[in-house]
Amino acid sequence: MPINFPGGVHPPTKKFTDKKYISELTPAAKVYIPVVQHVGKPAKICVKEGDYVKIGALLASADGAVSANIFSSVSGKVVGIENRPTSNGEVAHIVIDNDFTDQTDFLPRPDNPTREEILKRIADCGIVGMGGAGFPTAAKLDVPKDDKIDTLILNGSECEPYITSDHRIMLEYPEQILKGAKYIAKALNVSNIIIGIEDNKKDAIDALNKIINLKNYSDIKVVSLKTKYPQGAEKQLIYSLTKRVVPACELPSKIGVVVNNVHTALSVYYAVWEGQPLYRRVVTVSGGAVKNKGNYWVRLGTTYKDILSECKATDSLENSKIIQDSIREKQGQLNKLDKSQSAQIKQLKSEIKNLTKELDNIKSAQCVMIVNGGPMMGEAAKSNEEAVTATTSSVLFLTQQEINNISPSQCINCGKCAVVCPMKLMPMFIDLACIAGDWADAKKYGAVDCILCGCCSYICPAKRDLVSSMKKSKRMIAKRGI
Ligand code: SF4
Ligand code: SF4
Structure with missing residues (x-):
């Protein structure tokens, strides 16, 4: 019986790039590095116009525990600090002219690092959750004293359509991911590591198991999960793998679990073993409007415009x-x-x-929408001037046919949205409460617990934009303190 969770949907996977080896995207002549690439406070800028920086040089330092250091992804001269668009509004960006000498400013490798040294290195190197959440990893691993962690879960499910970056790193960097997982486990002081991967990525399961057997890593187990969206959502993944339920408004650490994405584990390996701050990541570039679809190492701060120029538009x-x-x-x-x-x-x-x-x-094949992330949970870019950040697992250049073209109509009370909701909510009632501006009712029907997975919008025959109602309800409940 495949390992599973309640609810969920099966959108077309559209994994056009799962056989494409990871290659290096030619770095851009100019990068625009935002000081917010994470959950928490913006980092404090510590360079000025005219400064020369190398790859890995600190550009902005974490402002408090829930914040993250930001680094240069190229070597060259700082030519400006500008407010530029992101999907979360205007943010300060450090603009650097690339001199293409690729000089680096990396840290030395520590000998057999202690738990404290690993945590410090993860914080120093600005590692954040790279599955999309962007929560600073050092803060995540610094669990409350009362929470007794017994399990580290690595999330390799990659359930969103189109995205294949995690799949490819599991195939091409399995040993590094496992070493990164071991560093994280040491930082947490746990000896039970479970890697959850959907059963449509059997080659990745085999690649990791091969290294586990070769190295005799008895503390690491790879578990095959049913291919179903949103298998990779934190609460659903924990339930599938441990049958434990994260209580509402609590962190997984409350039930003894910490979850990290496989790319985060890879970046932890690079931080500790190679001394590399977070300056690049693997990004899936896909969608009907881009010609050279693939998986690329992309320098953080590369604009979508530069990616499309490098990967070529289909609508030439x-x-x-x-x-x-x-x-x-x-x-x-x-x-x-x-x-x-x-x-x-x-x-x-x-x-x-x-x-x-x-x-x-x-x-x-003309590009009508650029999406940062997958089509279910990703954010539509406001401009092609937006740049790749630590959490950009994919950039999709979508055509008219690939986006929802149908106008919403009235709810027909079919109940399908409630059936597929993995959080067992009543999306149609939250939608009605949102239309009525009744935020107390929206809360009563569970808007706060919504994980914004988009299953309800996807399945709705009336094509109602239920996710927007969920987002608005969450925002208003928080704003009004209901
Ligand atoms: S209500 Fe929220 S959690 Fe439920 S299906 Fe819709 S978006 Fe997902
Ligand atoms: S799926 Fe759409 S039409 Fe059906 S009950 Fe939910 S909101 Fe209404």
């Missing part, structure tokens, strides 16, 4: 022009033929039809 105007010229040429030839030349007429008409179809496809 050049291609359209070539095809339009060809159609015109064939149309001219067709006009010159008389009725007796039926075979040639047929041939030309067929060619024009095919070219027109191709042209339509190119037009429809």
Whole structure:
């Protein structure tokens, strides 16, 4: 019986890039590094215009325990500090002109580091949750004294459509991920590590098990999970793997568990073993509007515009022009033929039809939306000037056909949203409460417990934007202190 959780949906996986080896995206000439790439307070800028920085140089330092250090991802000169758009509003960015010498400013490797040294290194290197949450890892591992942790879970489920960055790192960096997991386990003082991976990534399960057997890592177990969205959501993953339930408004540490993403474990390995601060990450670049889809090591601070320029747009105007010229040429030839030349007429008409179809496809491959993350939980970018951060697992360049084009209609009381809700909420009632502005009712139906997974919106036959209602309800309940 596959390991599972209640509710959930099965959206088309669209993992177009799961066979694409990770390669290095050519670094951009200029990077724009935001001082907020994490949950918590913005980091305090500690460089100024004109400073020369190397890869790994500290640009902004953590402001308190729930904050994170921010580092340079290129070597070059700081040319400005600007407020720029992010999906969470305007944020200060440090702008650096890349001199392409790739000089580094890394830390020395500690000999057999103690628990305290590992925690310090993780904090010093600015490691944050890289599955999308962005919670500073050092703060997460510094669990409340009363919480007795017995299990570290590594999240390798990667249940969102399109995204394959975690899948590829498990295939290509299994040993490093396991070493990173061991550092985290040492920091937590636990000896039970479970790695949860969906059963559509059997090759990743095999790759990790191979190293576990080779190294005789008896404290690490890989568990195959049913492929179902949102298998990778923290509470659902914990339930699937341990059958423990995280109480409402509590952290997993309350029930003895800490969860980290596999990419976070990889970054912990690089921080401790290689002395590398967090300056790059693996990003899946996909969607119908991008030609060279793939998994890339991307320097933090690279704009979506630069990614698309490097990976090439599918809707190249050049291609359209070539095809339009060809159609015109064939149309001219067709006009010159008389009725007796039926075979040639047929041939030309067929060619024009095919070219027109191709042209339509190119037009429809235009990018109409850029999404940071997956289509279920990701954030639509406000501009292609936004930049990759520590939590950007993928950048999707989506076409009109790939986004929801249907206007919402009235709820038909089918109850499907409640059936698929992994938190067992009543999304249709929260939606109604939100429309009525009745925040007490929204709370009564569980808006606070919503994990914003999007299953309800996905399944709704009336195409109601239930997630927006959930977000608004959560915001208003917090604002009004209800
Ligand atoms: S109500 Fe929240 S938790 Fe439930 S399906 Fe909708 S988004 Fe997911
Ligand atoms: S799935 Fe949509 S139509 Fe059905 S009950 Fe929920 S909100 Fe209403």
